[in-house]
Amino acid sequence: MNFPFWQAGDGFFGLLFILTKTLFTLTTLSAFGAGVFLALGEKNPLFDSHSGYREFMKKFTGFVLFVVTVLGTVSYSALWIIYILTAPATLSTIVHEFVWVWILQGFAYLLEVGSLFVLYSTFNKVHKENHVDLAWSFAILSLITLIISNATLSFQQTPGHWLNTLKFEDAWFNASYLASLSVRILVSVQTGGILALLVISTLDKGKLKTEVASHAASFVIYPFILLPFATLWFLATIDPGMVDYLAAGFSGVEEGNLSVLTRFVFLAVFSAVSVFIFTLLGAVLNADGFKRSMGFWLVILAFTAAGSTEFVRTLLGNPYAIAGYMYNNGIKINDADQFSEGFLAKAKWTVIKEVTDENILAAGKELYMYQFSGATVSGGYNSLFSLAKAATNVQETLDLINQIKWGSESNLYAAYVPSFLGNDSEANALASYVAWKNGVFEPTPEQIAYLKKFETAPAGLVQ
Amino acid sequence: MSDLQNDQNSKSDAPTGVLGWLGERYQIQGLIDYLAKKEVPSYRHSFWYYMGGLSLLFFMVQIVTGILLLFYYTPGKEAYSSVKFIVEKVEFGWLIRSIHSYAANLMVFFVFVHMFSVIFMKAYRRPRELTYITGFILLALSMGMGFSGYLLPWDELAFFATKIGMNITESVPLIGPIMAGMLKGGPEVGFDTISRFFALHVWGIPLLMIGVLGAHMFFLQVQGISEPDGFKALPVEKQKRVKFFPTFMYDDFLIWLIALNGLIVLAVFFPWGLGPEANVMAPTPEGIHPEWYFMAMFQILKILPNIGPLESEHIGNIIFGLTGAILALIPFWGNNRERLVSYFTIAVLAGLIIFSILAYHAVGSI
Numbered sequence: 001m002n003f004p005f006w007q008a009g010d011g012f013f014g015l016l017f018i019l020t021k022t023l024f025t026l027t028t029l030s031a032f033g034a035g036v037f038l039a040l041g042e043k044n045p046l047f048d049s050h051s052g053y054r055e056f057m058k059k060f061t062g063f064v065l066f067v068v069t070v071l072g073t074v075s076y077s078a079l080w081i082i083y084i085l086t087a088p089a090t091l092s093t094i095v096h097e098f099v100w101v102w103i104l105q106g107f108a109y110l111l112e113v114g115s116l117f118v119l120y121s122t123f124n125k126v127h128k129e130n131h132v133d134l135a136w137s138f139a140i141l142s143l144i145t146l147i148i149s150n151a152t153l154s155f156q157q158t159p160g161h162w163l164n165t166l167k168f169e170d171a172w173f174n175a176s177y178l179a180s181l182s183v184r185i186l187v188s189v190q191t192g193g194i195l196a197l198l199v200i201s202t203l204d205k206g207k208l209k210t211e212v213a214s215h216a217a218s219f220v221i222y223p224f225i226l227l228p229f230a231t232l233w234f235l236a237t238i239d240p241g242m243v244d245y246l247a248a249g250f251s252g253v254e255e256g257n258l259s260v261l262t263r264f265v266f267l268a269v270f271s272a273v274s275v276f277i278f279t280l281l282g283a284v285l286n287a288d289g290f291k292r293s294m295g296f297w298l299v300i301l302a303f304t305a306a307g308s309t310e311f312v313r314t315l316l317g318n319p320y321a322i323a324g325y326m327y328n329n330g331i332k333i334n335d336a337d338q339f340s341e342g343f344l345a346k347a348k349w350t351v352i353k354e355v356t357d358e359n360i361l362a363a364g365k366e367l368y369m370y371q372f373s374g375a376t377v378s379g380g381y382n383s384l385f386s387l388a389k390a391a392t393n394v395q396e397t398l399d400l401i402n403q404i405k406w407g408s409e410s411n412l413y414a415a416y417v418p419s420f421l422g423n424d425s426e427a428n429a430l431a432s433y434v435a436w437k438n439g440v441f442e443p444t445p446e447q448i449a450y451l452k453k454f455e456t457a458p459a460g461l462v463q
Numbered sequence: 464m465s466d467l468q469n470d471q472n473s474k475s476d477a478p479t480g481v482l483g484w485l486g487e488r489y490q491i492q493g494l495i496d497y498l499a500k501k502e503v504p505s506y507r508h509s510f511w512y513y514m515g516g517l518s519l520l521f522f523m524v525q526i527v528t529g530i531l532l533l534f535y536y537t538p539g540k541e542a543y544s545s546v547k548f549i550v551e552k553v554e555f556g557w558l559i560r561s562i563h564s565y566a567a568n569l570m571v572f573f574v575f576v577h578m579f580s581v582i583f584m585k586a587y588r589r590p591r592e593l594t595y596i597t598g599f600i601l602l603a604l605s606m607g608m609g610f611s612g613y614l615l616p617w618d619e620l621a622f623f624a625t626k627i628g629m630n631i632t633e634s635v636p637l638i639g640p641i642m643a644g645m646l647k648g649g650p651e652v653g654f655d656t657i658s659r660f661f662a663l664h665v666w667g668i669p670l671l672m673i674g675v676l677g678a679h680m681f682f683l684q685v686q687g688i689s690e691p692d693g694f695k696a697l698p699v700e701k702q703k704r705v706k707f708f709p710t711f712m713y714d715d716f717l718i719w720l721i722a723l724n725g726l727i728v729l730a731v732f733f734p735w736g737l738g739p740e741a742n743v744m745a746p747t748p749e750g751i752h753p754e755w756y757f758m759a760m761f762q763i764l765k766i767l768p769n770i771g772p773l774e775s776e777h778i779g780n781i782i783f784g785l786t787g788a789i790l791a792l793i794p795f796w797g798n799n800r801e802r803l804v805s806y807f808t809i810a811v812l813a814g815l816i817i818f819s820i821l822a823y824h825a826v827g828s829i
Contacts, residue, residue: 253555254554254555255551255552255557256550256551256556256557256558256734258731263731263732266727266731267727267728267731267732270724270727271724274720274721274723274724277720278717278720281713281716281717281720282713282717285709285713286709286710286713286714288710289705289710289713289714293510294714294717297717297721301721301724304724
């Protein structure tokens with residue numbers, strides 16, 4: 001059960017969440033690829049013979065340091081704050097259940113950042129071979145962080161045997177673990193190459209630029225060829241329900257009936273292919289002319305590809321934080337039966353305990369906040385308001401609420417909207433609130449006044 | 464150096480691969496040498512040079528998607544049902560139509576941007592008068608393409624917007640009624656109008672466009688890209704230039720790639736809609752308006768009063784005709800009036816933006 005929280009999943013915050021998540025994904029993924037680029041780059045004969053090349057390598061190391069430490073930590077902190085505000089119980093459970101993984105991940109990240117600091121500060125100060133070892137240390141530590149974070153992320157998608165055994169090793173080596181790790185490693189190599197190309201775009205024209213650009217481009221191009229196979233492998237390992245959901249989104253694509261999920265899959269594929277073509281045309285065939293603006297646009301394309309993929313992954317994961325085990329709204333399946341008999345009275349942090357005619361809107365809002373706002377964005381696709389848009393009055397809205405009620409066999413939305421938990425009067429309160437928000441219910445002035453009190457001074461209403 | 468060495472050197476410089484194969488059969492060495500020498504100035508305003516390329520890209524997209532739409536589109540009585548069939552039944556028909564419609568708008572937009580950038584960079588000066596005039600004709604033809612294509616789906620919006628457009632055409636002094644009659648194919652906008660607009664949209668205007676575009680490109684290739692005063696004033700060592708082939712051409716391709724991404728986002732996330740079928744007997748619904756590039760004219764006509772024997776439409780047509788003629792003849796204003804050209808163009812641009820905003824406000828879109 002969630003603690004009292006502020007609603008941070010709407011409109012601007014929803015967009016901010018996806019942007020932050022994308023930034024975080026790109027920064028964490030780039031570390032390993034950038035590490036490999038640095039280690040291989042220092043072994044290049046140009047490192048000894050060309051001062052410009054050494055200058056570039058130092059510049060790139062500094063840039064990676066900025067990306068991994070500043071952008072990485074800022075986006076990571078922002079994500080935690082958003083999670084804390086939207087789904088504190090979910091977060092608390094995941095951290096509690098996998099505390100060692102989080103500690104391990106944090107420790108690996110500290111080592112990774114530490115090694116990068118050392119790598120940057122020892123440029124031209126230690127023997128070259130030792131410096132190459134330092135670069136490899138950074139790459140390996142980044143890989144370890146990737147391996148650990150992949151465990152928690154893939155576990156949320158495919159908890160598998162863990163649901164029965166609750167064993168740590170079953171959680172770690174879940175069904176999609178290796179497949180998703182291979183996808184992440186390939187994307188990591190690509191993002192490392194893209195970061196390098198961004199720095200290369202600032203170099204002056206010449207042979208050096210051409211050579212380095214072509215080397216960095218190979219980091220983007222070769223993984224791209226392998227990526228479709230890794231993605232197919234990943235799709236073969238995740239919950240068939242998720243694949244069906246994805247397939248359902250594509251079933252009407254020829255006629256133009258496509259879900260938001262499908263649209264983002266389109267965008268992800270198109271922008272990923274564009275990254276490939278852009279790199280080929282800009283950094284391989286015309287490396288000398290690869291200027292700052294092109295580096296910028298390449299990053300934008302990569303950001304679009306990563307952002308849309310992240311959005312698809314999030315949509316596939318909803319409404320579950322952990323598929324089949326716990327709802328993204330913080331309610332455990334084991335508790336669902338008791339809540340379905342009456343939610344407000346039994347939930348710990350609710351202000352309203354019983355629905356009356358006067359508090360019907362406020363009770364509806366409280367039910368919405370605790371059960372739906374943490375799982376779907378209010379104004380977004382799959383939100384309760386969007387699903388109930390076709391309803392022309394409270395009764396039709398109530399029909400929808402009853403359809404998504406816990407245990408309902410006619411629930412068509414079970415895969416992506418949390419089931420409603422509550423008794424009949426609570427269902428009616430939720431339906432009234434949703435219908436009012438959708439403009440098909442005219443409440444009394446008393447009901448609106450009560451809702452205002454609930455929104456501004458809830459403490460005074462505690463029953 | 465011996466003849467043998469000379470021969471070997473010339474052989475090593477000769478193009479290989481496809482160009483080599485073609486070179487052995489046709490006299491293309493001159494063309495290759497020309498492309499290798501051709502340069503484009505590189506400075507902070509160089510990005511305006513890509514606007515023409517973007518217009519060309521969207522024109523090519525129009526042709527490809529237009530041909531695909533032609534496989535299923537039927538003008539006349541079945542116009543609406545054939546578009547509905549394309550959108551709802553044909554595999555990826557919705558996508559092709561969306562791309563076609565957005566590309567049409569983007570083409571007009573970039574032709575506008577290209578024209579204004581050419582004026583502000585004074586690229587219309589002697590000896591590039593004909594390049595400018597052919598460009599201006601291409602803008603007019605692009606707008607004609609948009610107008611003629613707008614009616615083809617025969618939905619409510621298309622019908623009434625065309626009706627408004629025909630009323631304006633009819634009010635042109637002397638030739639207006641004849642032009643409108645020829646376009647409509649009868650006293651009112653109807654199925655015959657679709658057939659005529661269709662012929663213009665898929666055959667007449669594109670053919671003209673290809674011809675004028677060919678001339679425009681030819682002038683451009685012969686004279687090269689204009690270098691603005693600011694660039695020419697730079698010391699010679701600071702005047703940077705890039706090779707047209709391959710540097711500028713690859714840059715163009717990359718920008719096209721970004722533009723295609725934008726086009727796909729628009730087409731996939733906001734598919735072009737199809738309204739209810741047009742009913743010629745129905746009264747004009749509220750909020751009907753033409754495409755965005757005719758909105759300023761639409762608004763000006765609404766606010767103009769009748770003056771003496773002249774009706775507002777006549778006055779509007781005189782204003783639009785004069786403005787268009789003055790813009791088209793900018794290269795012949797004379798070098799001492801360049802500042803006036805800039806002020807006039809700023810006034811036209813400001814007018815287009817302000818009246819378009821007012822028009823959208825009036826129809827309740829903003």
